Amino acid sequence: MNDAVLSAATAVLVRNWRGRHTVPAGGLYPHQWSWDSAFIAIGLRHLSPRRAQQELDSLFSAQWADGRLPQIVFDPTRDDYSPGAKFWRSDRIPGSPPVSTAGLVQPPNHAWATLLVHESNPSESRRRRFLGRAYPSLVAWHQYLHSRRRSPETGLAAVVHPWESGLDNSPYWDSPLENVAGSFGDDVPRPDLEHADATERPSNREYGKYLYLAARYRDANCDDSAAACPFRVEDPAFNAIWARSELALAGIAEELGIAPAYDHRQRSRDITEALESLWDEELGTYVARDAITGDLQKYRTVSGLIPLLLPEIRRGDELDALLRGPHFELGTSCLVPSHDLLAPTFDSSRYWRGPSWFNTAWLLVEALTGRGAGAEARALASSMAELAVLNDFPEYVDPHTGEPHGTRIFSWTAALCLDLQTRLIDGE
Incomplete structure (x- = not known):
């Protein structure tokens, strides 16, 4: 199985490489995604550390x-994703880069990936x-979260759109989305359904809210003020990954032999x-x-x-x-379910409402390893590899x-x- 995992995984990464970055999947996701690229660089470092560096440099x-x-950083040759570059019109927004991008963000796993690539x-x-x-790029990114997204009252950063969490249609967002009065309307473009069954994807109703929120944020020049953000939620995974990446930033500053821009370890503790x-x-x-109503999403x-x-x-x-x-x-379970197996809202096939994902399994392998549960971490890593190879590396x-x-x-x-195959399973 070892050689099969390595050769098959390598083939996927070679196939999805686009010269300076890797797309998540050639059909459904034809552009560069932020936290995807960080996860991808973590694997690429075993094949080509230089290519892994390019992956992050590109972002x-x-x-x-x-x-x-x-x-998202958009590929100008592709116009088959919604919402795409024409929707975002980032060139009209002050402070945007010369390339077309979305205005939203994703979980800040980049400093962690950067340190692993270096090592x-x-x-x-x-x-x-x-x-x-x-x-400097990572410091600016973390300072953006600290100054623009963090609540002084709670000390946590908020996402202003479900997509920013990476867990797009988690039950967490149900009530906050219900509180958003507007919707994009009935004509919701869904090119994603050309690549995956409707039962596996967020609903049209959810997409209507998603596009409404994205358009409102875009039209406010991606301003993070309360007036521009009727959806504002503090997510535990987003903040935990931020804290973990602050520890990585401390390691980067130490490796560079420089005084840190601020106390990264203290911010992680905070x-x-x-x-x-x-x-x-109770749960x-x-x-x-x-963050708008103060209600916990139970x-x-x-x-x-x-x-x-x-x-x-x-x-x-x-x-x-x-x-x-x-x-x-x-x-x-196969890997780790994205939602409570016993909850009435559990759905075994619909996106983040039940199915198990490989990136969250990887995060929990890291957590288990750090807590001294090495045998369980290796068992989870082995099941990831087995499921991936048997099923053509599914989402x-x-x-x-x-x-x-x-x-x-x-x-x-x-x-x-x-x-995990290279570092944890073969490296035992």
């Missing part, structure tokens, strides 16, 4: 003047001055502490909070498990118990049966399985 070159790293070949990284170029305001004692997990989702990544998280034992218990069934799978859903030949599935 950093599309950074906005305010520091944000955009959700895969430090001499090549130093020769190309990779960290020296990346650090975010970790702030996450406690999202703890729900035994972290949950999202509607669902068990994989997002609430991601704070396990943080070494100083207070509720690690409770999350361990939840992960192993009947709601997520680690070791029995996500049914947590009960392992049946593949979404698109295939998916880049982060290949990259993260390659990473």
Whole structure:
């Protein structure tokens, strides 16, 4: 299986490479996506550290003047994705880069990926001055989150659109979306349904809200003020990944031998502490909070498990118990379900409302490893590789049966399985 995983994963990444970056999938996702590229670079570093650096350099070159790293960098030769470059019209928005991008962002896993890429070949990284170029971009990105998205009252960053969380149609967003009065209308373009069944994707009603929010944000020149953002939610995974990447930024500054732009480790501790305001004692997990109403979104989702990544998280034992218990069934389920197996809102095939994803499984492998659960981490990594190879590297799978859903030949599935196979399974 080892050689099969490595050769098949490599073939996916070669197929989806576009000269300076990797697309998530050639049909459904033909552009560069932000947190996808960071996950992809983590796998690419085992094949070509220089190509992994290029993956991240390409994204950093599309950074906005305010520091944000955009959700999507558009390929000007492709016009078969919605909402695309014509929708966003980023060239009309002050502070946007010379290339066409979306105005939204995605979870900040980039500093973590940058440090891992450097560590895969430090001499090549130093020769190309990779960290020296990346650090100012990453600092600007994290300062954008701190100054523009963080609430002074809670200390947590908010997403202003479900897409920014990466967990697009999680049950977390149901109530906050209901509170958004507008909608894009009935004529909702859905080119995604040419590549995946409607039962596997967000509904037309959800897409109507998504496009309305995106258009309103665009028309406000992607301003992060309350007036431009009727959707504003604090998500545990987004903030946990931010805290984990602050630790990586500290490591980058140390590797460069420079004084850090600010105390990255203290900021990571501050975010970790702030996450406690999202703890729900009844559910035994972290949950999202509607930053407009203050209401906690009382669902068990994989997002609430991601704070396990943080070494100083207070509720690690409770999350361990939840992960192993009947709601997520680690070791029995295929990977880790995106939503509570026992919840009435669970759907085994629809996007982030139940299916298991490879990127969140990778994050939890890292969490388990950090907590000393090496055997369970390796078992989860092995099941990722097996499901990926057997099912042509799917986007996500049914947590009960392992049946593949979404698109295939998916880049982060290949990259993260390659990473774990090389580093954790073969490296035992």
